[in-house]
Amino acid sequence: MNAKFAVITGASAGIGKETAITLASKGYDVILIARRKNRLEVIQQKIQEAGGTCNIFPFDLTKTERISNLVQKIRKVTNKIDVLANIAGSWHNSSRPLFDRNLTELEDQTITAPLDIVKGEILLTKKIIRQMRTNATIINMSGTFSEDDTGWIPDFVAKTGLESFTKMLARELKDSKILVFAIRPYFVWTEAVQKFYPDSENEAMKISKVTKLIMNLIERKTKYRSGEVVEIKP
Numbered sequence: 001m002n003a004k005f006a007v008i009t010g011a012s013a014g015i016g017k018e019t020a021i022t023l024a025s026k027g028y029d030v031i032l033i034a035r036r037k038n039r040l041e042v043i044q045q046k047i048q049e050a051g052g053t054c055n056i057f058p059f060d061l062t063k064t065e066r067i068s069n070l071v072q073k074i075r076k077v078t079n080k081i082d083v084l085a086n087i088a089g090s091w092h093n094s095s096r097p098l099f100d101r102n103l104t105e106l107e108d109q110t111i112t113a114p115l116d117i118v119k120g121e122i123l124l125t126k127k128i129i130r131q132m133r134t135n136a137t138i139i140n141m142s143g144t145f146s147e148d149d150t151g152w153i154p155d156f157v158a159k160t161g162l163e164s165f166t167k168m169l170a171r172e173l174k175d176s177k178i179l180v181f182a183i184r185p186y187f188v189w190t191e192a193v194q195k196f197y198p199d200s201e202n203e204a205m206k207i208s209k210v211t212k213l214i215m216n217l218i219e220r221k222t223k224y225r226s227g228e229v230v231e232i233k234p
């Protein structure tokens with residue numbers, strides 16, 4: 001039987017990491033992308049010990065001029081991609097989240113990072129799309145923003161852009177069987193949420209709820225149509 005391949009960005013932590021492990025457990029050969037090599041190596045080892053196949057490509061998606069080079073490396077692994085999960089995002093740095101930090105307070109790099117990641121993911125999608133199998137799926141990870149919140153400008157602008165990308169790409173792909181979805185999760189009990197919002201466990205969703213939705217979208221077990229932004233709450 002032909003192997004199935006999945007490319008996952010943001011695979012070193014949280015939702016991306018669990019998505020990678022879930023896809024590997026379902027028989028996908030997974031290709032993991034994130035900056036932190038040491039973390040990717042640990043996840044690779046875990047997947048391999050469980051009998052899976054995993055390639056890692058430590059890469060900074062904001063370095064958009066190097067995306068072609070990344071895609072060449074992916075091509076050496078496979079020419080047939082079944083899943084592209086664009087999960088990387090930048091909603092915090094190592095010391096605090098963007099929440100409650102006005103635009104004027106933010107360092108320039110903190111403002112540009114979320115936007116540049118989306119640029120990187122759009123270019124990655126563009127360069128991978130011709131390698132995608134007929135029934136492939138593209139998942140783009142957005143986010144939920146409360147109307148009362150302030151301080152999320154870079155992330156909000158990036159994620160609404162990613163949602164628009166999802167809708168427009170689905171239109172371009174309407175005559176193909178490649179489906180594209182965005183997921184807009186509410187709070188998820190990831191390690192970053194545990195670090196910054198330790199008291200929010202009751203409010204937050206388990207990561208498995210998000211990975212289950214991802215699998216259902218990939219396996220065509222939902223009512224959602226290509227281009228939809230799927231909101232998911234606890």
Ligand SMILES: NC(=O)c1ccc[n+]([C@@H]2O[C@H](COP(=O)([O-])OP(=O)(O)OC[C@H]3O[C@@H](n4cnc5c(N)ncnc54)[C@H](OP(=O)(O)O)[C@@H]3O)[C@@H](O)[C@H]2O)c1
Nearest residue numbers: 010012013014015034035036060061088089143187188192
């Ligand atoms: N957690 C939540 O409650 C929640 C809610 C709604 C939406 N989301 C979205 O879900 C996604 C995952 O969030 P999370 O909380 O699970 O993860 P996270 O702990 O914030 O990790 C983000 C992931 O993106 C990667 N990443 C960040 N900057 C990158 C860059 N420049 N190049 C390549 N990879 C980069 C990180 O890896 P490296 O640092 O190793 O590069 C990491 O794997 C994000 O897009 C986030 O906006 C999360």
